[in-house]
Amino acid sequence: MPTKIQFAVLYMGIVLAAIGQGGTRSTIAAMGANQFDNAEDQAIFFNWYVVILYASAVLGSTVIVYIEDSFSWALGFGLCVVVTLIGLTIFLLGNRYYRHIKPQGSPFTSLARVIVAATRKRKIPISSKSGDYYSEQLGKVEKVVALPTESFRFLNRAALKTAGDTNSDNCTAKPWRLCSVQQVEDLKSLIRICPILSSGIFLSTPIGVLMSLTVLQALTVDRHLGPHFKIPAGSMIVFILASTAISLTLIDRILYPIWQKLSHQSPTPLQQIALGHVFNAFGMIVAALVESKRLKITKTQHPTNETNSTIPMSVLWLVPQMAVVGIGEAFHYPGQVTLYYQEFPTSLRSTSTAMYGMIMGIEYYMSNAVIGLTQRTTGWLPDNINNGRLDNVYWMLLVVGVINFGYYLICARFYRYQNVGKENENYISDR
Template sequence: MDTLDREIQTPNSGRKQGGLDREIQTPNSGRKQGGWITFPFIIGALAGLTLAAGGWMSNLIVYLIQVFNLKSIDAAQVSNIVNGGSSLFPIVGAIIADSCLGCFAVISIFSSISLLGTGFLALTATVNSLRPQLCIDGSSFCKAPSKVQFLVLYAGIALASIGQGGTRFTLATMGANQFRKPQQQGIFFNWYFFTLYTASVVSSTAIVYIEDNLSWGLGFGICVAVNFIGLAIFLLGNWFYLHDKPLGSPFMNIARVMVAAFKKRNLPLSPLSEDYYDEHNQAMTLEAAGPTNSFRFLNRASLKAEGDIGSDGSIAKPWSLCTVQLVEDLKTLIRIFPLWSSSIFLSTPIGIQLSLTILQALSMDRHLGQHFKIPAGSMIVIVLISTSIFLTLIDRFFCPMWQKLIGNSPSALQRIGIGHVLNMLGMAASALVESKRLKMVHAYHLQSQPTSVLPMSALWLFPQLVLVGIGEAFHFPGQVALYYQEFPASLRSTATAMIAMIIGIGFYLSTAIIDFLRRVTSWLPDNINNGRLDHVYWASTVVALVNFGYYLACAMLYTYQNVGKEVADSSG
């Protein structure tokens, strides 16, 4: 975890952090607020909420197939949509927290929504009338769920996904807001990610095992209980928190720049810096007196015109005039957008692999010894474990070795590039393993027996998951560092949530791709033993290869905006 500590602390040397230096309300100055006294409450809440989310999300595909009689590919599609939604909602939570409600209110509301959703799921597992009649293995006359059963099920999934997504990264922001020093914030982020991964591993193993071997009702009931405990722990810490005051959404400022530039599209640009409105304040520290020459058409947004400025020197028409800093912030986002888009297509093959790997595991021998059977929903925990292990190995061994050979530590762009390569290798390994599995299916004549288990160990799936996990250990911290360094100060509070947005879009794209392949090919029938899942993986490998080429082009053309200045500041 030292890697994440280093990545997060480096960008903040010698300057304030956007989002973390916001105005703090301390209504009761007579008591100590903020600091490490808040740590147990925030980390305890994170642990409870992560356990609850992982307990039902990790095993959702199996639950839909075994309890609600959904077809395997349909269940995988639902899982992809759920993963995408829970990854998109962090950015929604961050925007709401920044613009109007603040972190505490957002976490409290979304945690309650998550509790309600997991409660609905627990009801579907315990109340007989809320789920269809149990389907006998191999039967072709399985009863589909009724409209009411689907309504309760999807309401629970939707509420639980929204709640989980709205709290995950908002908790990280609120936790960092409790500390003033970058070093303390870095230590907090270390523990945040450690808790996130540890709780995910526990939920994907222990709770999933209970669901598969004891009772779905008991497993989902545990999810409800730990969600409630996490919410209660968070609320109990209210007495000690520093509460952030919402300062307005930075995305509104981006819209202002575009509107103002469009309104003044016919005005000629001036070569004089004094003709542009430049107002320095705590949140915006642009050193240049005038706008830069890149994307010059946007400079009109800060070009002064009659009536734009009031008698006191402030902006009289906010949708007609913006500061030079706001214009430059938008330019920074435009420059980084190609790199950001390449990360979307990095997440898409991973979304395809994670959902289809569970279907592979269901058809393979998952026994370890005579008495223990690996739950299919726990297979993805290999990704979490390998990521956690290699985060430390990369920091202790890879980075020092890289520095000895190259002369400096690997940059954020280099780390992301290595993650791209490992992702491609993971997809290729998936294709090779599936080819071997299909050969055994044909050898044992199991094409028409979807419930039969191959005499092929599910451990064959581990290498592809390990490769993807190692890739995440490279590209995930690399993306955290890149966006945190390069995003404008006014947007750094949502920079990390943008990574979750990338993952969400990637999962939705993976869902669309799977649906497209089902329509135009015969690769993904309901019985994967009759399909060509290996072709899907090879297609994902090709997509990853093309995207890697696109990433290389973007990375070579990209010029760091803040890293050089950061290094100079830290050395000075």
């Protein structure tokens, strides 16, 4: 039995690994995209970033796990340390060639100032004259003041100049009372994208439920591939990872060039996400049909109530549902990352690439909640799924997915891109 100190060391390692992954995954994505000026090049980068991310996850879930099972855990973790150090060395060697962003302070403070300033000036009438609004200066040259947009007009008051708000050099004297038009528009862009961001949570939740339930299905079927190899039930997620990596490679090299040739433009991030919704729904249909077949075999050829019994059905029947969902992820994952990166304020781009990670985190909690709620309110998920109706769970997820897709289409219909095509003025080079 491990001691309390050993448990403390274990959990400390898990926490440090989680912090490291959370910190590097989003910042590497943002930093890589920062090296490109063109939105299309950035989208291509995100595609290949996801390919490498998922391909490495496949290697970690297969090769490293095999080494840990066949040799030792120390060797497996040791290889991970070596690979990490090699990656860090390569990353640092390229530092002099990277394009870096000028530090500009906390972007969250800037957003908070807009809310506070707008609230403090809530009784001031909104002006239609551009000269009444404040714009930051670039060195000694004052920016041309543009009128703030009409949406969320309440926030426009934050940029209204009143007596005592600026110094003699026209710089803001009270940053919690006067903000620039750009700061106001940055907050508005976040508000506009929130509905699409929320639809991503319910897009990912069925995937989390599918992964959990597929493991339960795999435990009841024949997992042998040949006389000597047996697929671990917990490794079924590898099929989603592999499907995403392979599909995204084909999509980027074959499908998108054909799309560009036929439509004379690249698919937009919103279109990519929509395709992800479609494939995700199709994956639920495939999962429901496969489960119906599994239940039929259980009832007709293997009528037993034993929890650990195996039915005469190959585990390969479960691969299509994972593959289809993986194809959907090849569309909506890079689509979401690209959309958030392009549409978030420049100062929040590192945060923007972390949004999908946040969605995935919420997804796991939501999927557990869905499974728990289904168990408490229906008889579809008993301890022995051979006596349940797992297919009904998948049909339910399909209905939820279709409703969420309708919600997404409404959000996408009224959404207007804000930052695509804008020149980036924030970069400096250390060359």
